[in-house]
Amino acid sequence: MMKRAIREKLRPAARRQAQTGLMLAAPVFLGSGIFFLLPFCLMLRYSLTFGIGGFRFVGLRNYREVLESPAFQLAAVNTVRFLAVGLPLIMALGLLLALLLRQKLPGAGLLRRVLLLPMVLPVASIVMLVQILFAGPGILNGLLEQWGLFPRQWLNGPESFWVLVGLYVWKNCGYNVVLFLAGLNMIPEELYQTAELDGAGPWAKFRFITLPLLIPSLFFGFIFSIVNSFKVYREAFLLGGEYPAQSIYLLQHFSNNNFRNLNYQRLSVAAILLFSVIFLLVGLLLWAQRKTET
Structure with a gap:
């Protein structure tokens, strides 16, 4: 009776x-639904339809056309x-x-x-x-010419x-250095002292103490590095413009050019494929982290 009374009060x-x-x-839920979930659903609809209004359903034809596009293949490979x-x-x-x-x-x-x-x-x-530093008449090419070497197209080749x-x-x-330093400072110094008493060298301490205990920091560092790698489009765009050298033509260039051409179908397909790649990478990292923890 007492337990039931406590439950009724709680x-x-x-x-x-x-x-x-x-x-x-x-x-938070309302903002995420309006600014993320709803645009994602509209983008998914555009990827499966044809025309500016997107009224005619064409199935996976847009995906096939994008995957067969030489521009998309170049951007994906890069x-x-x-x-x-x-x-x-x-x-x-x-x-x-x-x-x-x-140290x-x-x-x-x-x-x-x-x-x-x-x-x-x-x-x-x-x-x-x-x-x-790297432009045609830049500092690096000037040094190469002084040394009797041929200048290079650092930004266009x-x-x-x-x-x-x-x-x-x-x-x-x-950012990774700060994150890893925080993880290293969380490792108890007593573990290294005990390992030294047992005759462990620097490599053994790193392999069996530092690296296993640093896995959470490495995981978050890898996640943020992936996110920042897709933000590098800003630098690539400022360096080479909308159509840079082929070696730095990225998926973001492909999406931006289709946006300027008002080709929302190809833009939506490229965005969904890019989202799928990031989702799979993060999913694999989560799976690997759980495997290491078990």
Whole structure:
């Protein structure tokens, strides 16, 4: 009887808490529905129809046309190549710098500030600096000519891909360093001291202590690196315009050009395919993280 009385007293309080939670979350749900879910449904409808109004249903014909488009294939290959090169590079460099900064070497504080500086700089100023360095009559080509070497088309040839990768790593590496440093500081120092007493070397401590306990930070760093890699379109657009060198023509260029041409069907298909790729990447990362935890 006492338990039943306690439950009856707790039910109104729990109901009020649930109602309060729903009221607080209602603006978020409403905003997400209006600004995200509804546009996504409209985009899905456009991808399956034909014409500006999108009244005629054509099934998967738009998807087939986009997948067979040479422009889309070039953009997809360049995007996958950028991810395959940029993500491992920024993760490895961020982890290496975080490990070095944790050693409290001379000048570590200054290095932290230098790494965070690109994150607060405007994109236009960064691109202006890149153009001064890598443009046709830029500083780098001037040095090559002085050394008796041929100048290169850093922003209009195959080399532009590596310029864009370097710009992406330089601009976003500081965030990963801060994230990894926070994860390293959470690891108890006693674990390293115990491992030293057992005769473990630096590689053994990194492999069996640092790396396993740093997996959550590595996971979030990888997620944010993926998101930032798709934001690199801003730099690519400012460097090369709407139709840049073929090596840096990305999926975002393809979507932007179709938007300017009012081809909403191809734009919707490209956006859904891009969303699917990001969704699969994040899903695989979540699956891998759960596997490592178990």
